[in-house]
Amino acid sequence: MPRPGATQNASSGDDPSPGIPRHVGIIMDGNGRWATARGLPRMEGHRRGMDAVRGVIRAASDFGVSHLTLYSFSSENWSRPTEEVEFLFGLLRIFIQSELADLHANRVRIRVIGSEQGVPEDILETLAEAEKLTAANSGLGLQVAFNYGGRDEIARAVRRLAADVAEGTMSAETIGAEAIAARLDTAGIPDPDLIIRTGGEVRLSNFLLWQAAYAELLFVPTYWPEFDKEALAAAIDEFARRTRRYGGLATARA
Numbered sequence: 001m002p003r004p005g006a007t008q009n010a011s012s013g014d015d016p017s018p019g020i021p022r023h024v025g026i027i028m029d030g031n032g033r034w035a036t037a038r039g040l041p042r043m044e045g046h047r048r049g050m051d052a053v054r055g056v057i058r059a060a061s062d063f064g065v066s067h068l069t070l071y072s073f074s075s076e077n078w079s080r081p082t083e084e085v086e087f088l089f090g091l092l093r094i095f096i097q098s099e100l101a102d103l104h105a106n107r108v109r110i111r112v113i114g115s116e117q118g119v120p121e122d123i124l125e126t127l128a129e130a131e132k133l134t135a136a137n138s139g140l141g142l143q144v145a146f147n148y149g150g151r152d153e154i155a156r157a158v159r160r161l162a163a164d165v166a167e168g169t170m171s172a173e174t175i176g177a178e179a180i181a182a183r184l185d186t187a188g189i190p191d192p193d194l195i196i197r198t199g200g201e202v203r204l205s206n207f208l209l210w211q212a213a214y215a216e217l218l219f220v221p222t223y224w225p226e227f228d229k230e231a232l233a234a235a236i237d238e239f240a241r242r243t244r245r246y247g248g249l250a251t252a253r254a
Helices: 029-036 042-065 082-105 120-136 150-167 179-183 230-239
Strands: 023-027 066-073 109-113 141-148 194-197 216-219
Touching: 023 230, 029 042, 029 216, 042 066, 042 082, 066 082, 066 109, 082 120, 109 120, 141 150, 150 179, 194 230
Parallel strands: 023 066, 023 194, 066 141, 109 141, 194 216
Antiparallel strands: none
16 A cells, blocks of 8 residues: 555545554553663653654554544553553643643644543643634544543443433433443544554453454554654555455455
């Protein structure tokens, strides 16, 4: 396929060029190990990881990806040392404050997925401001998975369904996959075509469990701070070489 860099910017029309995934999800892993390997504090790894976020957002837009979901803080990350959690929150504040104007100017539409439970009020306000400012934008859809866990997301969706049944607005017999999907944090967003995990680990770690049913999975050894435009281009090239069957048979090639 042509190198992704030759692709035009995509709009929110969700119709990328052939071979380009419409929706890419990334598990950004390896910040701490990148820093440790260089004799640096873990915090420096997270700081360098934020630089990688900037580059990958721009690259995804350049390549024609319509939606990009970044796993920025999982619901399990609360178990990390308090100082590290607070540092991650501080990085998020800095990122939004420094990048929001540029993202808005480039028509990026920000949406936050995850639970609000336990998140400091000022962080919630910062994220809400970013969503509100960019809500009408028609460029790359950037989903920030913050305080997010796939099982928790599904549980919250089920609770919404249970409430609807209890209120009599729907019956249990009508509940199907579409009803569940409509109550997930990602309602209205296409399921990911490609999920990338950096850092060498080979698992989803509770990321987009429902939505990943037919995603192509790519696990790369590159630590997140080193994942750049070329690395994303290579991942998209690998995606384009795969045959997606969705449970059926492969289409015969000419």
